[in-house]
Amino acid sequence: MTDLNIIAATDTPLPALPFTGRHLIGGDWVDSDDGATFERHSPAHGTLVSRSAQGGQAETDAAIAAARAAFDAGVWSRISGKDRATMLLRVADLIEANVDEIAVWETLESGKPISQSRGEVGGAADLWRYAASLARTLKGDSHNTLGEDMLGVILKEPIGVVSIITPWNFPFWILSQKLPFALAAGCTCVIKPSEMTPTTTVRMGELLVEAGLPAGVVNIVLGHGLPVGARLSDHPEVDMVTFTGSTAVGKTISASAAGTLKKVALELGGKNPQVIFPDADLDGAADAVTFGVYFNAGECCNSSSRILVHEDIAEAFVEKVVALSRRVAFGDPMDPRTQVGAIVTPEHNAKIDGYVRQAEAAGAKICLGGGALTVPGMDGQFYQPTVVAGVTPDMPIARDEVFGPVLSVLTFRTLDEALAIVNGATYGLSAGIWSDNMHTCLDFARRAQAGTIWTNTWMDGFPEMTFGGMKQSGQGREIGSYGLEEFLEIKTLAMRIGKTRAAWVR
Incomplete structure (x- = not known):
C-alpha cells in the first residue's frame, strides 16, 4: 500500500x-x-x-x-x-x-x-x-x-x-x-x-x-x-x-x-466491458480503463469493471493500467485532490473483498491491491485500487456487478470471441471498444448487446443522448x-x- x-x-x-x-x-x-x-x-x-x-x-x-x-x-x-x-x-x-x-x-x-x-x-x-x-x-x-x-x-x-x-x-x-x-x-x-x-x-x-x-x-x-x-x-x-x-x-x-x-x-445493474485491440491508442485506452473502474469508487452502474484485452498485448496493457492505478488519488473525499473516496457501507466493503478473494482462490492473479485501504486520520471504509488478471468468463467476478474499485482482466483472440464474452453476461447496459479500425468498431457496435456503445472513449454523456439498458x-x-x-x-x-x-x- x-x-x-x-x-x-x-x-x-x-x-x-x-x-x-x-x-x-x-x-x-x-x-x-x-x-x-x-x-x-x-x-x-x-x-x-x-x-x-x-x-x-x-x-x-x-x-x-x-x-x-x-x-x-x-x-x-x-x-x-x-x-x-x-x-x-x-x-x-x-x-x-x-x-x-x-x-x-x-x-x-x-x-x-x-x-x-x-x-x-x-x-x-x-x-x-x-x-x-x-x-x-x-x-x-x-x-x-x-x-x-x-x-x-x-x-x-x-x-x-x-x-x-x-x-x-x-x-x-x-x-x-x-x-x-x-x-x-x-x-x-x-x-x-x-x-x-x-x-x-x-x-x-x-x-x-x-x-x-x-x-x-x-x-x-x-x-x-x-x-x-x-x-x-x-x-x-x-x-x-x-x-x-x-x-x-x-x-x-x-x-x-x-x-x-x-x-x-x-x-x-451492469457488467460493462471495454474491448481493447492491438491497433488502438493504448495509452488513451489505459487511461479510460483506469477512469472507468475507479470513477465513484466503482460504485457506478456504468463502471467498466471488466476489460477484454487482445492476448498479444494483454501483459503490457495490464502493466500500463497498474501503473496508472498507483497514481490515482484515494482518500479523504473532502480534499479536492481526491479522485476516489469511501465505500458506502462496511457491509459493501466486505462484499467487494469477497469477490476478490473468491477470484484469487479460483486461480486469478491479483496484480494490484486486493484489500481494505487505511487512510491516515480517517475513520471510514475504503478499498484499494485492485486489478485482477487471469480471469475467466465463468468466474463470479467476471459476471456479477462487484460495484467497487476492482478491475477484472480477460483476454481474447478474435472479435467473434470477444463478442461472445461480452454478450454472455446477463447484463446489457454499456460496452466499449478501442481500435483505430472503424470497421472493427462499427461491427462491434452493431453486434454488442448493450444500450450504449462507446468507441475509443468511455462514459462520455450528453443530455441529448438517451441512456438505458438491454436484458437484465x-x-x-x-x-x-x-x-x-x-x-x-x-x-x-x-x-x-x-x-x-x-x-x-x-
Whole structure:
C-alpha cells in the first residue's frame, strides 16, 4: 500500500450540526406521524451527517394523494409548455447557485470526492435546461390523408402520477435524469431517495419550493424500501414507477406494479466491458480503463469493471493500467485532490473483498491491491485500487456487478470471441471498444448487446443522448427526447369533418 497515492485526512471543517430532513407532502414540510427518524453517518469520517423523518404507509399514501390531487386539478398537467419550461429553467438557476453547499452533503453521505460531487450537482442543471427545451417542443402527430371527411390527431399527454425511486450512488444526478423530464411532460411526482443519501433530495425539494412550483406537484417521502418503496410501487393511484438500483430490487418492483398494470421504467445493474485491440491508442485506452473502474469508487452502474484485452498485448496493457492505478488519488473525499473516496457501507466493503478473494482462490492473479485501504486520520471504509488478471468468463467476478474499485482482466483472440464474452453476461447496459479500425468498431457496435456503445472513449454523456439498458440491465430510457417519451401516454383522436357519417341503421 505504500506505493499508492493516498490522500490523508484534511482539516476541512465539517457542518457543525447534522442536516434535518423532513417529508414534503402537498407543499408542506412535515415529520412522520409517529415521530420516527433515521440517521446517516459519513462512510469516510464516521460522523453523523443527517437525521431524517422515517416515513411509513401513512406518509406515502398522503404524498400520493397530494400528487393525484395536483395532477387532476391541472395546476401543472394542463399549463402551457412555456410555463413549465420557465419553471424548470428557474430550478436550473437555483441548482447552480447552490452547487457548493449541496455538494458537501452529497460527499458526506455518499463518500464520493467533493470535486466529483460539485461536478455532479452542477452538471445536473444542464439536464433541467434540456428538459425545459423539450417541454416547449413536445408535440404529437396528425394525419390528413384519411379522406376528405376525416382528420386524425395523435396526442401525447402526461401519464399521471409518477413514483421516482432513486439510489445512493448518484442521488442528485439520477434524480435529475428523471424528475425534470417527468415535469416537462406534465406529470406530478412522489420521490423516495435512498435512506443512505436522503439530504440532497430534500435540498432539491427546497429549491422547487423556492422556485414556486405549485404545491403537490412534487412530493418527497423519506424512509426505507419497506414500506415506502413498496407502497409507491403497488398503490393504485400511481400511474408509473421509475427506479434506478439493483436488478434484484427492480424485479421486485415489477412484480409489485403488475397488480395494477402500471408502467415501469428500470435502470438497473451492469457488467460493462471495454474491448481493447492491438491497433488502438493504448495509452488513451489505459487511461479510460483506469477512469472507468475507479470513477465513484466503482460504485457506478456504468463502471467498466471488466476489460477484454487482445492476448498479444494483454501483459503490457495490464502493466500500463497498474501503473496508472498507483497514481490515482484515494482518500479523504473532502480534499479536492481526491479522485476516489469511501465505500458506502462496511457491509459493501466486505462484499467487494469477497469477490476478490473468491477470484484469487479460483486461480486469478491479483496484480494490484486486493484489500481494505487505511487512510491516515480517517475513520471510514475504503478499498484499494485492485486489478485482477487471469480471469475467466465463468468466474463470479467476471459476471456479477462487484460495484467497487476492482478491475477484472480477460483476454481474447478474435472479435467473434470477444463478442461472445461480452454478450454472455446477463447484463446489457454499456460496452466499449478501442481500435483505430472503424470497421472493427462499427461491427462491434452493431453486434454488442448493450444500450450504449462507446468507441475509443468511455462514459462520455450528453443530455441529448438517451441512456438505458438491454436484458437484465433494465427497461425504458432516460434523458434525451426518448427519456421524455417515457412519461407520456399516447391518445388517438379521430375527428369527422361535417355530418358525413353514413347511417348504420337503415
